[in-house]
Amino acid sequence: MQTSNRVLIIGLDGADWRVLRPYLNDGIMPNLAHMIETGVSGTLRSTIPTHSAVAWASFMTGRNPGKHAVYDFMQRAPGDPTRMVGANSRSLRSETFFDVLAKHGRQIGAINVPMTYPPFPVHGFMLGGMSVHEGKPYTFPESLVGELEDRVGGFPVNRIRWRYTLGRWEELLDEAIEVTKQRAHVLKYLIDYKDWDVLIQVFVSPDRLQHPLMHILDSEHPFYDDALAQRLKPKLCVYFKLMDDILGRSQQQVGKDAALMVISDHGFRSVHKSIRIPEILGKHGLLKTRPRAAAIRLSRKRLLRPVARWIRTAFPAVFPASNRNVGSPMQMTGLVWPQTQAYVTTNTSQGIYVNLKGREPQGIVTPGDAYEHLLDNIQEILLAERDPANGQPLIESVMRGKDSYVGPWVELAPDVLFVPSPGYMPAREAHLQSLRWQRGDHDLDGIFVTAGPGIKCGGKIDGAALVDVAPTVLYLTGAPIPEDMDGQVLDIFADQRLTSIPPKYEKSRPADYEAAEYTYTQEEELQIEEQLRSLGYF
Numbered sequence: 001m002q003t004s005n006r007v008l009i010i011g012l013d014g015a016d017w018r019v020l021r022p023y024l025n026d027g028i029m030p031n032l033a034h035m036i037e038t039g040v041s042g043t044l045r046s047t048i049p050t051h052s053a054v055a056w057a058s059f060m061t062g063r064n065p066g067k068h069a070v071y072d073f074m075q076r077a078p079g080d081p082t083r084m085v086g087a088n089s090r091s092l093r094s095e096t097f098f099d100v101l102a103k104h105g106r107q108i109g110a111i112n113v114p115m116t117y118p119p120f121p122v123h124g125f126m127l128g129g130m131s132v133h134e135g136k137p138y139t140f141p142e143s144l145v146g147e148l149e150d151r152v153g154g155f156p157v158n159r160i161r162w163r164y165t166l167g168r169w170e171e172l173l174d175e176a177i178e179v180t181k182q183r184a185h186v187l188k189y190l191i192d193y194k195d196w197d198v199l200i201q202v203f204v205s206p207d208r209l210q211h212p213l214m215h216i217l218d219s220e221h222p223f224y225d226d227a228l229a230q231r232l233k234p235k236l237c238v239y240f241k242l243m244d245d246i247l248g249r250s251q252q253q254v255g256k257d258a259a260l261m262v263i264s265d266h267g268f269r270s271v272h273k274s275i276r277i278p279e280i281l282g283k284h285g286l287l288k289t290r291p292r293a294a295a296i297r298l299s300r301k302r303l304l305r306p307v308a309r310w311i312r313t314a315f316p317a318v319f320p321a322s323n324r325n326v327g328s329p330m331q332m333t334g335l336v337w338p339q340t341q342a343y344v345t346t347n348t349s350q351g352i353y354v355n356l357k358g359r360e361p362q363g364i365v366t367p368g369d370a371y372e373h374l375l376d377n378i379q380e381i382l383l384a385e386r387d388p389a390n391g392q393p394l395i396e397s398v399m400r401g402k403d404s405y406v407g408p409w410v411e412l413a414p415d416v417l418f419v420p421s422p423g424y425m426p427a428r429e430a431h432l433q434s435l436r437w438q439r440g441d442h443d444l445d446g447i448f449v450t451a452g453p454g455i456k457c458g459g460k461i462d463g464a465a466l467v468d469v470a471p472t473v474l475y476l477t478g479a480p481i482p483e484d485m486d487g488q489v490l491d492i493f494a495d496q497r498l499t500s501i502p503p504k505y506e507k508s509r510p511a512d513y514e515a516a517e518y519t520y521t522q523e524e525e526l527q528i529e530e531q532l533r534s535l536g537y538f
């Protein structure tokens with residue numbers, strides 16, 4: 001029996017069975033259907049928060065955020081906990097399975113995986129993904145950019161930012177189709193012309209389309225728009241067929257000796273109403289914002305912010321980094337810290353931080369009993385919160401950060417984590433208002449399908465998690481698995497292979513290495529902020 005395989009992973013950011021199923025049933029995605037029939041499929045449990053930065057970090061490391069230290073798209077700026085800056089590949093505090101493959105002589109190609117920008121050295125090649133600083137090198141080796149431009153017309157970085165095409169849905173779909181085609185063209189070239197044992201490409205278009213169009217894709221959405229659904233149907237079919245063609249063509253290209261895996265970092269669900277956690281905390285006296293006059297002054301300042309941002313970008317030397325407040329305006333400015341016991345950093349953190357004495361610059365909550373009591377209190381408050389319109393709870397589940405994660409970086413975790421109830425999402429709109437344009441948000445259950453030599457035919461898998469992918473891929477290539485990976489090798493194999501060839505384990509590289517220092521220039525920080533804004537994340 002063969003003990004090592006090449007593995008091709010197609011990552012579909014945000015893909016969800018509820019969205020794909022109608023296209024599968026209508027015969028628009030025959031290659032995916034064939035993979036399901038001849039391989040193993042199921043759902044894939046994401047991370048909490050269910051956002052790409054955290055989820056893809058867990059995918060790459062096979063570990064929970066307590067070990068890789070990425071808890072959100074944003075992280076606190078070094079030396080200034082009230083300021084937030086974008087997380088990037090240098091935020092990762094754990095080895096990746098890319099590193100393990102290199103150690104054992106296997107080559108990897110990683111294309112557009114979120115959290116791989118700036119690109120880092122691997123045994124193989126990398127095209128950095130998410131929040132790429134346009135104009136800066138985004139590949140490893142650097143010469144790859146030129147090669148791709150010469151041979152296949154280049155790789156489109158970032159793109160599909162719905163903020164620029166809101167309401168112009170045909171335009172958004174056309175862009176998604178065009179960008180996806182070009183990225184697939186690059187994949188086709190790299191499959192053939194590079195050496196690799198594991199190749200992964202992430203396509204972000206499912207996520208980008210589902211956020212604003214879930215009311216078209218889910219006929220049970222409260223804002224379901226049948227006329228628009230009919231109008232967009234042909235283009236949506238073109239898009240889903242394109243995704244399916246990419247799977248079919250890639251599978252043919254890599255041949256029968258390679259395993260193919262299709263995964264998503266999180267699923268998707270319909271949303272229609274906003275929740276504002278600061279408002280809930282404020283109502284219960286746990287958070288205090290400045291009086292209204294000051295808030296109005298602040299919001300005026302906010303209106304002028306694009307102008308201010310342009311001036312700062314145009315004249316960076318005049319505005320030293322310490323004068324800026326990247327990331328913090330929305331949730332953290334306007335807080336009266338001496339009267340705030342608990343607060344939120346960003347909407348995407350799905351977390352609440354306690355204003356803890358000794359940890360926060362203006363902490364007021366004493367560690368120990370007061371802190372523990374406050375955590376219980378916050379949990380009770382969140383779970384009791386209801387939508388007066390229908391009596392439904394706003395929050396599905398609440399847990400403590402320290403109970404949810406394990407590892408050397410647990411201290412960075414929010415004190416309380418929560419999962420919103422279906423239909424609700426933390427957003428910019430006022431509390432319990434109809435969302436202006438978001439129609440879908442992330443769900444915990446993503447998708448998992450794999451087929452190839454030695455893999456069960458027509459199997460179903462239950463309880464697979466995103467952190468299981470890294471050890472499973474290592475096992476498929478015959479490489480050992482670091483013993484502190486949180487994931488398990490998934491039992492996707494025919495003929496009791498896991499029993500006859502048990503996984504090998506090895507010591508992990510120490511998790512506290514400091515190679516990863518946060519080093520964005522001011523200009524880069526501003527560009528990341530703009531990119532996250534253009535994706536509606538903040």
Ligand SMILES: [Zn+2]
Nearest residue numbers: 014207211442
């Ligand atoms: Zn998303």
